[in-house]
Amino acid sequence: MESNFALLSLVFLVVVLVIGFLRKINMGLIAIGAALIIGRIAGVSDSTIIGGFNTSLFMTLLGTSFLFSMAVNNGTLDLFAKKILKLTGRYGWLVPIVFTLLTFVISASGPGNIPTVALSGPLAIIIGIQMGIDPVFLALLSVMACNLGCMSQISNGGIIAANLGAETAFAGTFEASLFINCILVAVLFTAILYIRFKAYKIKGGLNGGEFQNLPAFNQKQWITLAACAAMIAAVFITGVNVGLVACLLGVILVIFGVANEKAAIKIMPWGTFILVCGVSVLMKVVVSLGGIDLMTNALTSMMNEHTAAPILGLTAGIMSWFSSTTGVVMPTLIPTAAGIAETFQGAVGYTELVSAVTITSFMAAFSPASTGGATIIAQYAVFKKMDEEESNRLFMRLFIISVLSVLFSVALAAIGFYGLVK
Known part of the structure; x- marks a missing residue:
């Protein structure tokens, strides 16, 4: 009977993914009902069911999103990014490198991929048009840097993975x-795109x-x-929860009239939460009924120590073409990684298995059915008129x-x- 419940829980999980994709409904809401x-x-x-709502994770995502939504709303991050990029001057070949590094650092500093791509995506298209290079090249770098x-x-x-x-x-x-693995892949991918699009031949600058x-x-x-810098310093020096300190700093900004909390709350990614x-x-529920153990055993039966990481990575990539990396793929597959590692x-x-899951899943994000690819198409259409044929x-x-x-x-x-990285 227990094995039947384990299988049934996995069936429910698959049904949630299918319904969410086909009907374009937030999978989190469907998952709660399921x-x-x-x-x-x-x-x-x-x-037990309600206990599955991760309040610690919610507080962390809420706090960081609240603080950095203010930084987006009052133009701080946008102006900061443009000032850094302008430092490239007349060295056009340097722009894609600085743009990617800047986007990566901003995303890693706390805003995360969703607010950062909202900032860097339009910049990618603007820079591409202004410099006469393929805007899609910079848009790809933008999505990759934000995600990794x-x-x-x-x-x-990183908070979700932890x-x-x-x-x-x-x-x-x-x-x-x-x-570190994400950094290494970001460097490799940037180098590949840089050579593929012959960015070393780019002339002109951003003046x-x-x-x-x-x-x-x-x-x-x-x-x-200063508030964003204080958050980063507080987390790494004192070890305080990043969500709590971000909430505190955000409230301080509101009290002193530095930012508008209503405007910030409006642009926060509540759907993602x-x-x-x-x-x-x-x-x-799936874990408590043994569904993850059943999935782990099924995956390991097809694996050996050499194929475990690529099989798990490919599974993550396929899932990510139709669903969210942080919202669906990571919560579904990362719980299997511990059992697989112990089996072998x-x-x-x-680390190898979790890296294969997260990085491959994020690499799939260029798909138009995923957030990254859809964002590129939407932003490209804003700045460059496209007919139906070009859109296709x-x-x-x-x-x-x-x-x-x-x-x-x-x-x-x-x-x-x-x-390689232990």
Whole structure:
């Protein structure tokens, strides 16, 4: 009977993914409803189901999003990015490198991938048009840097990964190595695109258009920058919870009239909060009914120590073409990593498996069916008029790039690249 409930819980999980994708409904909301149904069938108490809502994760995402939404809303991050990019001067070949590094650092510093891509995405298109280069090139760099950058220990992806691994024997041992792997892949991917698009031949710089006569930071923006820097310092020096300190600093900004909390709250990614925390409610039920153990055993039966990482990575990439990395793929697959690592008794590492899942999933984000690819199409259409034929070509181009990017990450997993950093 227990094995039947375990299988049924996985069936419910798949149904949630399918309904969410086909009907374009937030999967977090569907997951909560599904958790109640399967809970009633299998005799799981309401308190256990509600206990699956990760309040610690919610507070962390809420706090960081609140602070950095203010920085986006009052123009601090936008002006900061433009000033840094303008430093490239007439050295056009340097612009893609600085743009990628800047985007990565901003995402890693706390805002995470969603607010950062809202900032860097339009910049990518503007810079591409102004310099006469393919805007899609810079847009790809933007999405990649935002996604891999968010895996730092104080950004949304890294926080989610840490929470998912918190109850395993590997808690506290993999987070830094996971982020290092993200940095290494970001460097490799940037180099590949840089050569592919012949960015070393780019002439001119960023002294005109949007970058001409940039204003100085006003007092409110200087204070906002100081608050963001204080958050980072407090987390790394004192170890205080990043969500709590971000909330405190955000409230201070509101009290002193530096930022408008209503405007910040309006642009916060509430749908993402519901998605991540809602899926965690269902995953709690799946775990309690043995669904994750069943999935782990099924995956390991097809694996050996050499194929575990690429198979898990490919699974993550395929799932990410149709769902969210942080909201669905990571909560579904990362819980299997501990069991797989233990099955192979150290022949394949936990960090290696988690890296294969997260990085490959983020590499799939260029798909037009995913957030990253859809964002590129939407922002491209804002600044460049496209007819239906050109829009279709861009759609197919992004999907092909997404497939190749997933295969690139799977290949890295197959050669043991993600296991080099211990």
